[in-house]
Amino acid sequence: MKSKYKIGFLGMGTVAQGVWRHLEENHSEMSRRLGADYELSLACVRSIAKKRGVDIPAEKLTENPDDVVLNPEIDIVCELMGGVDEAFKLVKKAIELGKIVITANKAMLCEKGAEIFGLLAKNPKSQIFFEASVAGGIPIIKSLREGLVANNFSLIYGILNGTCNYILTRMExxxxxxxxxxxxxxRLGYVEADESLDIDGIDSAHKAAVLAYLAYGRWVKLSEMIVTGIRDIRLEDMIWAREFNYRIKLLASIKSDTAAKKISVAVYPALLSLSDVVANVNEVFNAVALEGDLVGRTVHIGRGAGQNATASAVISDIADAFKALNSNSQYVPHSVQNGVEMMPLKDIESSFYIRLAVKDATGTLAKIASIFASCNVSIELLEQKKHENADEAWLILTTHKTSEFAIQQACSALESSEQVLEKPFVLRIFENSPS
Known part of the structure; x- marks a missing residue:
């Protein structure tokens, strides 16, 4: 065991500054808690001249990332720069040199996770920790890796994007x-510079991929998921949800068919019963519910983003890094299942809420009903609502349980129909059970 571990940083944005400040200002106490002394050795930044919210000596700043990664004295590399390709290139170097890597980069993990863990298998002295990549201040990674290690999970679902949760909360x-x-x-700075990452569900999908790997040992690509955002939600949908004791949330959902060794991973706005704890998590907070075969259901709630919440998760990883350096142990996902496949759309079932803008004319309802029938979709409830245009109407309908494949067929046929004036808007009616 070394008397002092040296920590280097790639990137010194909001989160990294929070980590640096807390470890610097509370050095004595944090050394005691972490079980070893440490030095904040070097930080790679885009511009040394840039003013920051934390005071870092000039000699501890560099604009060359190799100064951090290739430095033989640095034991732990905190990758907090974001992006995928450049970050992966640097993480790869660090792993090949046997360093411990800490990252909050869910996009890189989602796209390069299989390669990263392949590299780790060839470099047993190295390790990667990524608590901060999912749900900020909620220790969900540690829960899956340690606290719930005895469980197999039939269902994982929750709110993984605070921006969308904030928007939906205020709309309602x-x-x-x-x-x-x-x-x-x-204006409040809640939205990413590329707002499609938040609004279109991509950020949540990256995080869902990380959770799916931890639970099932399979890296799921975005192209293998159902991913839908919140752009098309209207007040009419909120009002209907409220009338029927639902709330609309952007959910990440991971379901497992253990017997068939198949999983489904999806992100979509869903109608969630108000009796569900997750439905009552509002503003920028996140929530993750897990259904384990031994523990049953656990629900984890907390701040999903922000400097201090995410810095807390990074420092948690630094504590684990110290343990790994002392023991030379390497993490392996506890639920790796060889040959895990993705469920086909015909096997993924749900009830659905569909909103249609249609011609307010004789024969419209009959045509709509015939389209659903031809796709083997059974209508449970149908309501007509007044439209702002005199010759149009809103149709709100729900279906009995049917497959994703059938609903996609139905929506494609509806979109091609002369009676339907806009692309159908679809919400899943979420059931918090794996079946």
């Missing part, structure tokens, strides 16, 4: 439009 609470609340979210 204030009867405000999506566009109005999104504008406020931009």
């Amino acid at each position: 609470r204030e009867n405000a439009s999506y566009d109005a609340v999104l504008a406020d979210a931009r």
Whole structure:
């Protein structure tokens, strides 16, 4: 065991500054808690001249990432720069040199996770920790890796994007439009520079891929998931949900058919019963529910982002890094299942809510009904609502349980119909059970 471990940083943005500040200002206490002394050795930044919210000596700053990664004295590399290709190139170097890597980069993990863990298998002295990549201040990675290690999971679901949760909360609470609340979210800095990452469900999908790997040992590509965002949600949908004791949330859902060794991974806005704890998690908070075969259901709630919450997760990984350096142990996902495949769409079932803008004319309802029948989709409830245009109407309907494949067929046929004036809007009615 070394008397002092040296930590280097790739990137010194908001989260990294929070980590540096807390470890620097509380050095004595944190050394005691972490079980070893440490030195914040070097940070790679885009511009040394840039003013930051934390005071870092000039001699501890560099603009060359290799100064951090290739430095033989640095034991732990904290990759907090973001992006995929450049970050992966640097992480690869660090692993090949036997260093411990800590990252909050869910996009890199989602796209390069299989390669990263392949590299780790060839470099047993190295290790990667990534608590901060999912749900910020909620220790969900550690829960899966350690606290719930005895369990196999039939269902994992929850809210993994605080921006979308904030928007949906305010839309419902204030009867405000999506566009109005999104504008406020931009002003408050809640939305990524590339807002499609949040709004279109991509950020949540990256995080879902990490959870799927931890639970099932398979890296799921975005192309293998159902991924839908919140752009098309209207107040009419919020009002209907409220009337029937639902709430609309952007959910990440991972379901497992253990017997068939198949999983489904999806991100979509869903109608969630108000009796579900997750439905009552609002604002920028995240929530993750896990259904284990031994523990049953556990629900984890907390801040999903922000400097301090995410810095807390990074420091948790530093504590694990110290343990790994002392023991030379390497993490292997506890639920690796050889040959795990993705469920085909015909095997993924749900009930659905569908909103249609249609011609307000004789024969429209009959045509709509015939399309659903031809696709073997059974309608459970049908309501007609007044449209802002005199010759149009809103149709709100729900279905009995049917497959993703059947609903996609039905929506494609509806979109081609002369009676339907806009692309059908679809919400899943989420059942918090794996079946």
